[in-house]
Amino acid sequence: xxxxxxxxxxxxxxxxxxxxxxxxxxxxxxxxxxxxxxxxxxxxxxxxxxxxxxxxxxxxxxxxxxxxxxxxxxxxxxxxxxxxxxxxxxxxxxxxxxxxxxxxxxxxxxxxxxxxxxxxxxxxxxxxxxxxxxxxxxxxxxxxxxxxxxxxxxxxxxxxxxxxxxxxxxxxxxxxxxxxxxxxxxxxxxxxxxxxxxxxxxxxxxxxxxxxxxxxxxxxxxxxxx
Numbered sequence: 733x734x735x736x737x738x739x740x741x742x743x744x745x746x747x748x749x750x751x752x753x754x755x756x757x758x759x760x761x762x763x764x765x766x767x768x769x770x771x772x773x774x775x776x777x778x779x780x781x782x783x784x785x786x787x788x789x790x791x792x793x794x795x796x797x798x799x800x801x802x803x804x805x806x807x808x809x810x811x812x813x814x815x816x817x818x819x820x821x822x823x824x825x826x827x828x829x830x831x832x833x834x835x836x837x838x839x840x841x842x843x844x845x846x847x848x849x850x851x852x853x854x855x856x857x858x859x860x861x862x863x864x865x866x867x868x869x870x871x872x873x874x875x876x877x878x879x880x881x882x883x884x885x886x887x888x889x890x891x892x893x894x895x896x897x898x899x900x901x902x903x904x905x906x907x908x909x910x911x912x913x914x915x916x917x918x919x920x921x922x923x924x925x926x927x928x929x930x931x932x933x934x935x936x937x938x939x940x941x942x943x944x945x946x947x948x949x950x951x952x953x954x955x956x957x958x
Contacts, residue, residue, distance in 0.1 A: 736773055736776065736842050737773070739838070739841055739842060739845065740769055740770075740773055740838065743769065743837075743838065743841070744766055744769060747762050747765060747766055748762075748766065750762055751763065757823075757826060760817070760823065760826055760827065760830070761826060761829075761830045762830075763830070764813060764826065764827045764828075764829075764830025764831045764834065765830045765831070765833055765834035765837075766834060767809050767812075767813065767830070767831055767834065768806070768809065768830060768831035768832060768833060768834025768835040768836075768837075768838070769834040769835065769837070769838040770809075771802075771805040771806055771808075771809045771831065771834075771835055772802075772805075772834070772835045772838045772839050773838065774805055775798075775801050775802045775805045776842075778801050778805075779793060779797055779798055779801050779802075782797055782801070783797065791910060794906050794910065795903065795906050795907050795910060796903075798902075798906065799899045799902035799903035799906060800899055800903075802835070802866075802902065803869060803873075803895060803898045803899045803902055804895070806831055806832065806835060806866070806869070806870050806873070806898075807873060807891075807895050807898070809831050810824070810827055810828055810831055810870065810873065810874060810877075811877075811891075813827040813831070814827070814877070824874045824877060824878055825871065825874050825875075825878075827874070828867075828870045828871045828873065828874035829867060829870075829871060831870055832866045832867035832868075832869070832870040832871065833866075833867055835866045835870075836862065836863035836864075836865075836866040836867060837863070839862065839863075839866070840858055840859060840862065840863055843858065844858070857920050860920070860923070860924055861905075861909070861919070861920045861922075861923050861924070862905075862923075864923040864924050864927050865901070865902065865905050865922075865923035865926075867927070868901070868923055868926045868927045868930060869898040869901050869902055870898070871930060872894075872897065872898060872901075872926075872930060873894050873895070873897075873898050875930075875934070876890075876893075876894035876897070877891070877894060880894070901926065904919075904922070905919050905922055905923065906919075907919075908922065
């Protein structure tokens with residue numbers, strides 16, 4: 733019988749000790765990783781309770797309930813980190829990556845220990861699909877929150893819009909991989925494809941910002957001519 737709490741303790745205690753010897757972004761990364769694991773186990777408790785009360789089967793819970801529950805917990809966790817530590821900019825992205833990685837790592841550990849890992853292919857698919865999907869959706873949420881704050885539209889409606897996007901991507905993935913066939917292959921590729929596109933978009937924006945910050949203004953050019 734699998735006890736998720738025991739797995740959480742075995743992983744969380746060494747990470748918590750490392751926080752005594754780190755500082756700055758390294759400590760924030762470890763703390764957000766731990767927060768992601770806590771969000772994962774709380775999501776499992778909530779999903780299990782709702783599944784028992786509603787009478788949904790495991791497949792229906794995975795498609796209809798899990799995306800909303802898991803993305804809600806990840807969103808609440810990153811909002812807590814933003815308000816608690818007054819983070820902005822790159823720190824928000826750091827929290828998103830840490831929470832998503834912690835959530836995905838703990839979920840994959842529990843899945844492998846409960847179901848076994850007889851084939852390397854299944855393990856690779858699990859890590860490159862579900863693991864990446866949790867990180868991508870939360871990084872996209874973090875980017876959306878930064879956009880809302882930059883243009884002073886950080887409101888409940890804006891957060892709900894960003895949240896609906898992450899739930900849609902998560903639910904679409906679960907729906908695609910629920911049945912074997914071509915749809916499942918598309919679902920397995922989708923998280924990594926989204927990660928690559930998100931990385932390319934982010935890198936492009938960062939390069940544009942660097943060019944705009946280093947480009948001299950007209951006043952600077954005139955001053956040099958004098």
